[in-house]
Amino acid sequence: MRYISTRGGINPISFKETVLMGLAEDGGLILPESIPVVEEKKLKSWRGLSYPELALEVLSLFADDLPRSHLKELIFKAYASFDHPDICPVVKKGPVWILELFHGPTLAFKDVALQFLGNLFEYLLREQGLKMNILGATSGDTGSAAIYGVKGRQNINIFILHPHGRVSPVQALQMTTVTDPNVFNLAVKGTFDDCQAIVKEIFGDLTFKRKYHLGAINSINWARVLAQVVYYIWAYFRVTEAEGIEYVRFSVPTGNFGDIFAGYIAKKMIGKGIEHLILATNENDILTRFVNQGDYSLGQVKSTISPSMDIQIASNFERYLYYLYDEDPMRVKEAMVQFARKGKLSFEKAETQKVQEDFYSRSVSQEETLATIKQFYAETGYILDPHTAVGVRAGLAFRNHLPMICLATAHPAKFPEAVKKALGIDPPRPAALAELENRPQRFELLPAEVKPVKDFVAQHALT
Numbered sequence: 001m002r003y004i005s006t007r008g009g010i011n012p013i014s015f016k017e018t019v020l021m022g023l024a025e026d027g028g029l030i031l032p033e034s035i036p037v038v039e040e041k042k043l044k045s046w047r048g049l050s051y052p053e054l055a056l057e058v059l060s061l062f063a064d065d066l067p068r069s070h071l072k073e074l075i076f077k078a079y080a081s082f083d084h085p086d087i088c089p090v091v092k093k094g095p096v097w098i099l100e101l102f103h104g105p106t107l108a109f110k111d112v113a114l115q116f117l118g119n120l121f122e123y124l125l126r127e128q129g130l131k132m133n134i135l136g137a138t139s140g141d142t143g144s145a146a147i148y149g150v151k152g153r154q155n156i157n158i159f160i161l162h163p164h165g166r167v168s169p170v171q172a173l174q175m176t177t178v179t180d181p182n183v184f185n186l187a188v189k190g191t192f193d194d195c196q197a198i199v200k201e202i203f204g205d206l207t208f209k210r211k212y213h214l215g216a217i218n219s220i221n222w223a224r225v226l227a228q229v230v231y232y233i234w235a236y237f238r239v240t241e242a243e244g245i246e247y248v249r250f251s252v253p254t255g256n257f258g259d260i261f262a263g264y265i266a267k268k269m270i271g272k273g274i275e276h277l278i279l280a281t282n283e284n285d286i287l288t289r290f291v292n293q294g295d296y297s298l299g300q301v302k303s304t305i306s307p308s309m310d311i312q313i314a315s316n317f318e319r320y321l322y323y324l325y326d327e328d329p330m331r332v333k334e335a336m337v338q339f340a341r342k343g344k345l346s347f348e349k350a351e352t353q354k355v356q357e358d359f360y361s362r363s364v365s366q367e368e369t370l371a372t373i374k375q376f377y378a379e380t381g382y383i384l385d386p387h388t389a390v391g392v393r394a395g396l397a398f399r400n401h402l403p404m405i406c407l408a409t410a411h412p413a414k415f416p417e418a419v420k421k422a423l424g425i426d427p428p429r430p431a432a433l434a435e436l437e438n439r440p441q442r443f444e445l446l447p448a449e450v451k452p453v454k455d456f457v458a459q460h461a462l463t
């Protein structure tokens with residue numbers, strides 16, 4: 001399998017090169033040259049597999065430059081850290097199916113990909129005699145999942161900036177209580193936007209970037225998308241078996257177009273079994289406007305009770321655009337240049353119709369989100385986290401005779417404030433969060449400026 005850039009500016013590369021490159025060198029995103037279609041016979045043979053076995057089958061189609069036995073080891077080790085035997089269990093609750101993606105160490109779906117990516121990085125760095133210093137900014141979930149993905153690993157240090165006092169207490173503790181020597185939490189006296197701007201500027205200093213082998217771990221990395229494709233196929237098997245029906249819909253709470261893009265790839269691979277994907281947004285509704293009206297125009301970021309979806313620029317959108325534009329990289333490039341200039345893209349009716357062949361979309365307000373948590377709990381006794389609730393509400397709006405599978409992207413205990421607001425009770429705390437307050441913490445408090453962060457990285461980087 002060879003990989004190309006959405007903007008057409010790189011020579012085809014291998015899977016291993018793709019993982020280490022992250023963002024394509026021409027500024028585009030990396031995609032496989034073609035998406036393998038899984039024929040019916042093979043699909044049938046996958047049905048009885050365990051989650052890690054299925055992951056091995058799916059990933060080996062894309063990661064064909066890794067020996068299968070090595071890939072198997074990386075996958076099985078990644079999912080050994082999950083606290084449920086099914087890894088991603090699918091449970092029927094009231095009118096919908098819930099795909100629980102929060103059984104990893106940090107209780108959000110990002111663990112599904114980042115536990116694997118941490119193993120993969122370590123493997124590739126060792127093989128190629130390289131070192132990497134990961135630098136990233138987080139508003140909450142990505143930081144802790146990335147830290148848990150690489151803590152204690154060889155040849156990798158990780159530096160995560162978070163806005164001091166501006167992430168939820170649970171989220172902060174999940175990061176700062178990891179005291180492995182290769183983990184550096186930088187609490188920045190500023191906002192998330194400040195953190196992101198600092199990281200962006202440091203990555204822009206190419207001399208510094210090369211000298212310190214800076215690496216990124218955000219959702220532009222193809223390996224993250226790929227690892228997420230697996231749970232769509234997994235859930236499709238579980239629910240079609242249980243319901244005796246060959247078609248399903250998925251509802252996906254999304255901000256970056258990351259998780260739902262993985263669903264789109266799964267849909268391309270297994271064909272019409274995935275009938276539609278429901279794209280659920282909170283009040284940051286740029287993607288909903290895109291699907292429903294062909295209007296992809298930037299608004300102001302609004303803070304909501306589902307903060308991991310408070311995003312306006314959807315970093316994986318460009319990957320989808322490549323397919324919408326019939327795999328024409330020149331059109332993608334033009335569109336992205338225009339978007340950078342005007343903050344807006346418009347789509348013709350025929351294009352919007354094409355989008356709607358795969359996606360329906362709805363934006364869910366904060367009041368609706370709280371009401372959904374409340375009603376769902378009253379009807380089923382099951383507590384939704386606010387992100388999952390956005391997906392459930394949108395999913396219910398597009399329910400027909402087909403089973404609706406709603407992705408549960410976080411455990412409710414990660415967002416106790418929203419749950420308390422909706423239900424008046426605290427969600428039960430799972431073992432992963434027990435005693436969090438009593439564990440030793442380690443973090444560095446820094447001003448919101450580039451120089452002190454750069455100095456800190458230079459002092460503590462692997463070289």
Ligand SMILES: *Cc1c(COP(=O)(O)O)cnc(C)c1O
Nearest residue numbers: 141255256258259308387409410
């Ligand atoms: C990151 C995150 C999302 C959104 O994921 P996308 O990559 O934007 O699709 C949704 N819910 C939770 C809990 C998250 O952490």
